[in-house]
Amino acid sequence: MPRKLEGYVFLTLAMVLVGSTVVASKIIAGGLPPFTATALRFAIALPCFLVAMRLTGASWPRPGGRDRIMLAVQAAAGSVGYTTLLISGLRLTSATDAGVIIGTLPVVSAMIAIVLLRERPHRFLLLAIGLATAGVVAVAFPSGSGSARSFLGNALILGAVACEGLFILLNRRLDQAIPPLALSAIMTGIGLAASTLFAVFEAPWAAGFPAQAVAAVVYYALVPTVGGFLFWYAGSARTSGTEAALFTALAPVSAVILAMVLLGEQVRLAQVAGIGCVLVAVASLVLTRRPG
Numbered sequence: 001m002p003r004k005l006e007g008y009v010f011l012t013l014a015m016v017l018v019g020s021t022v023v024a025s026k027i028i029a030g031g032l033p034p035f036t037a038t039a040l041r042f043a044i045a046l047p048c049f050l051v052a053m054r055l056t057g058a059s060w061p062r063p064g065g066r067d068r069i070m071l072a073v074q075a076a077a078g079s080v081g082y083t084t085l086l087i088s089g090l091r092l093t094s095a096t097d098a099g100v101i102i103g104t105l106p107v108v109s110a111m112i113a114i115v116l117l118r119e120r121p122h123r124f125l126l127l128a129i130g131l132a133t134a135g136v137v138a139v140a141f142p143s144g145s146g147s148a149r150s151f152l153g154n155a156l157i158l159g160a161v162a163c164e165g166l167f168i169l170l171n172r173r174l175d176q177a178i179p180p181l182a183l184s185a186i187m188t189g190i191g192l193a194a195s196t197l198f199a200v201f202e203a204p205w206a207a208g209f210p211a212q213a214v215a216a217v218v219y220y221a222l223v224p225t226v227g228g229f230l231f232w233y234a235g236s237a238r239t240s241g242t243e244a245a246l247f248t249a250l251a252p253v254s255a256v257i258l259a260m261v262l263l264g265e266q267v268r269l270a271q272v273a274g275i276g277c278v279l280v281a282v283a284s285l286v287l288t289r290r291p292g
Contacts, residue, residue: 007238011247014231017224019099019254023262024220025086026095031213033202034084035195040214041083042192044221049185052226061178061186070170071186078167079191080198085160092153096265097139099255101157103278106248107132109165116169128284135277138270180233188225249282 001009028037052058063071090098107128113119121129139154171183178186236244252275259265 003238007235007243008247010231010235011239011244012235012250014228014235015247015250016254017228017231018251019256020258021086021220021224022090022095022099022102022255023258024216024224025083026090026098026259026263027216028213028220029087029090031210032087032217033199033204033207034087035080035198036202036204037087037213037217038080038083039192039195039199040217041221041225042079042188042195044218045225046185046188046192048222048226049181049188053181053185056181058179058181061176061182063174063176063178067174067176070174072190074167074170075187075190076194077163077170079187080194081163082160082167083191084195085156085163089153089156089160093150093157094265095259095263096256096267096271097150097154098157099252099259100139100271100274100278101136101154102161102255103249103252103275103282104132104136104158105161105164105251106245107281108161109168112162112165112169124284128281131277131281131284135274135281138274138277180229184229246283249279252278 032040053060086098086102110121110125111129114121114125136154136158232244235247256267256271256275260267
């Protein structure tokens, strides 16, 4: 198989796994408190990253004081904030809605860069922002009973996306470049410490640990977190940056399809329209990037 085609396969698998985190989080939300589930996820994933570092001979970075603060904030936002808000939001809204909203991550990341870094937006980026906004609006204002509950859930999902976007931005602001594997291990370790602290206040031992929810956490930790990391960087190493960016559009498609198949959720016309807007938005965003 040609090297580039291998890359496409790896990137596709990575994004399918990213989409599956929505389904896993929906199952987790029905049985475990968000910080408890997040702590359990990191407790399972961290040894895997440490073993991977040992096997590959990766060394631990020595970041300066400013970078240490940035890494702590990164972990709080991208690791703990993202996961807990995603799980909390899925208690109130559908996995199909969440899948569409999560697909806006590349555009939200670009918006954060415009606001915080004063970057000048390209015309295609403005188009992407408009389309992504239309996609979110299509699913964020459901009709019928329970709409206020769904709206709050969708808002929490969008908050999770913003946290992940902040994580991406902060990573670009580090003085010292940290290899991806070491960065994942650091984020997981800090995330474990922070989420465990808050999990104590949830008193998870009182409600118990439902087997289905725990199984979903184990899956989330081992397959999308560790496996997704390996697939994404294997694919990225075989393709250009622009090609890799385009594959992020597969994540919301994967999430919606898996929610239909595994959770039996129905897809509304508004969700189809929303995911269409998001896909075109990601494609528009890719047009702003130089081939890498």
